[in-house]
Amino acid sequence: MSPSKELKPFPPVRRQLIVFDFDWSLADQDSDRWVLEVLAPKLRQKMKDLKKDVQWTDLVAMTLKDLHELGGTREQIEEALRIMPFHPAMVRSVSALKARGKTAFFCLSNANIIYITTILKAKGLDDLFDEIVTNPAEWDASGLLKLRRRIDPSGPQHACQVGCSPNMCKGDELDAFLKKHQPDFDRVIYVGDGANDFCPVLRMRKQDVVFCRRYRGLYNLIKEYEEEGRLHPRVEYWTGAWEVEALLDQL
Numbered sequence: 001m002s003p004s005k006e007l008k009p010f011p012p013v014r015r016q017l018i019v020f021d022f023d024w025s026l027a028d029q030d031s032d033r034w035v036l037e038v039l040a041p042k043l044r045q046k047m048k049d050l051k052k053d054v055q056w057t058d059l060v061a062m063t064l065k066d067l068h069e070l071g072g073t074r075e076q077i078e079e080a081l082r083i084m085p086f087h088p089a090m091v092r093s094v095s096a097l098k099a100r101g102k103t104a105f106f107c108l109s110n111a112n113i114i115y116i117t118t119i120l121k122a123k124g125l126d127d128l129f130d131e132i133v134t135n136p137a138e139w140d141a142s143g144l145l146k147l148r149r150r151i152d153p154s155g156p157q158h159a160c161q162v163g164c165s166p167n168m169c170k171g172d173e174l175d176a177f178l179k180k181h182q183p184d185f186d187r188v189i190y191v192g193d194g195a196n197d198f199c200p201v202l203r204m205r206k207q208d209v210v211f212c213r214r215y216r217g218l219y220n221l222i223k224e225y226e227e228e229g230r231l232h233p234r235v236e237y238w239t240g241a242w243e244v245e246a247l248l249d250q251l
């Protein structure tokens with residue numbers, strides 16, 4: 001497939017990093033909401049009602065406890081995750097990019113490690129990521145999924161002023177990853193959609209690229225900055241995963 005006429009070619013690089021947000025970026029749904037939409041619509045409504053008052057990770061942990069008390073099982077949650085929308089073009093394009101060799105893969109997500117690894121396994125993408133940074137979670141013997149914030153609320157908190165959720169500053173996490181994987185990558189590509197992806201995008205360089213999903217939180221924040229020339233990285237917009245595929249094929 002040839003790239004669209006308007007697409008400016010990406011310069012060749014020897015070594016690059018691709019960072020994926022998970023919900024609505026790599027996956028074509030929001031895993032926290034989806035599980036309740038499949039298994040317990042009343043808890044999905046509760047989540048919506050409490051969203052403004054309870055920190056998101058705490059709220060997901062709370063509704064998982066509710067679900068467990070109502071008899072929701074580990075098997076049901078795992079099955080709901082396996083059937084969550086995930087575009088075949090995304091599976092195809094990340095697999096092809098991985099196979100070409102020169103790209104490191106990093107997942108940076110406010111979901112949780114159980115949801116992400118269960119879904120990746122269902123898509124045959126177990127080995128895609130070199131590292132996944134997200135909220136910790138584990139099944140207990142009774143089948144309850146115990147979820148915690150990445151940053152413990154009782155310890156020191158991050159100092160981010162951009163608007164990251166208390167459980168994690170994605171900009172700090174990206175900086176920490178880059179520091180750990182020296183030398184600097186020739187290019188960093190960030191695939192994201194949410195308001196919480198804005199902080200890392202603000203820290204990216206001129207040679208980096210953002211693949212921003214249209215009409216969601218990140219898009220609303222980025223547009224003004226980009227129009228005013230206040231963003232360092234290049235931005236390419238997409239709506240469906242088939243458009244990400246066309247972009248990834250050019251990297």
Ligand SMILES: [Mg+2]
Nearest residue numbers: 021023024194
């Ligand atoms: Mg997202």
Ligand SMILES: [Zn+2]
Nearest residue numbers: 160164169199
């Ligand atoms: Zn931040």
